[in-house]
Amino acid sequence: MLEVESYRRLAATTLGRPITHVDASDAWFLKGGLIGEQVVDVLEGRTFIADRRIGKLLLLDLDTGPTLGLRFGMTGRLVVDGRASIDHLEYSSDRDDPQWDRFIVTFADGGELRMRDPRRLGGVELDPDTDRLGVDAFELTRAQLRAALGTSEAPLKARLMDQSRVAGLGNLLTDEILWRAALDPARAAGSLSPAELRRLRRHLLVTLRELDERGGSHMGDLQIMRSREGVCPRDGAGLSRRTIGGRTTYSCPVHQR
Ligand SMILES: [Zn+2]
Secondary structure, rough: OOHHHHHEEEEEEEEOEEEEEEOOHHHHOOOOOOOOHHHHHHHOOOEEEEEEEEEOEEEEEEOOOEEEEOOOOOOEEEEEEEEEEEOHHHHHHOOOHHHHHHEEEEEEEEEEEEEEEOOOEEEEEOOOOOOOOOEHHHHOOOOHHHHHHHOOOHHHHHHHHOOOEEEOOHHHHHHHHHHHHOOOOOEHHHHHHHHHHHHHHHHOOOOOHHHHHHHHHHHHOOOOHHOOEEEOOOOOOOEEEEOHHHHHHOOOOOOHH
């Protein structure tokens, strides 16, 4: 999600620039029943007037017509005018190949917005359904966090990563936040005391801001210890490695309770 936040800032540089050409020839990359001609029709001759982000979804509003929705999956990147905001993503190859450009918008000034995605896990949509997304993690109030966790018996980590409850938290971010907040990812989501809930929200917001400044969700303090020999950077205990909510989870058996 921090990657998408950086793409949003990059996409903001395209606002107000007339769109002259659209290459939407990769049919696989068009989602929600969209066809290439349709997206070309909607975009050409128009301009983007606003950039928004909800969780991992980037939204670009047009001066007239629908909203363009961009999803990046695990390997997608945004390139604007030849510039990428983040040069290294955990799951991306370091190589860069224009063959991976799945969707290209060209502006009147000759600049371009490209979605580059080696594994084609992302996609392009018009008017994506945002009703199914929870509150964006950056804007989460304490009451909203409490509501998102509810009285659920599901693991805390799984609930935090449920995009319909809290939008934007991925695997690495969630492990980092829970490690900093000293909370066991496997605990029942509904079991947090008011003090633990406050602590979780505080660490959640600080972690998002810090890692955004450092350059992405892979820049956490726990990150380099995500291996079988990893130890807790805080107390030196051997980290436990479990599958929680279907994802590989690292946590400290000593200080995360
Ligand atoms: Zn520890």
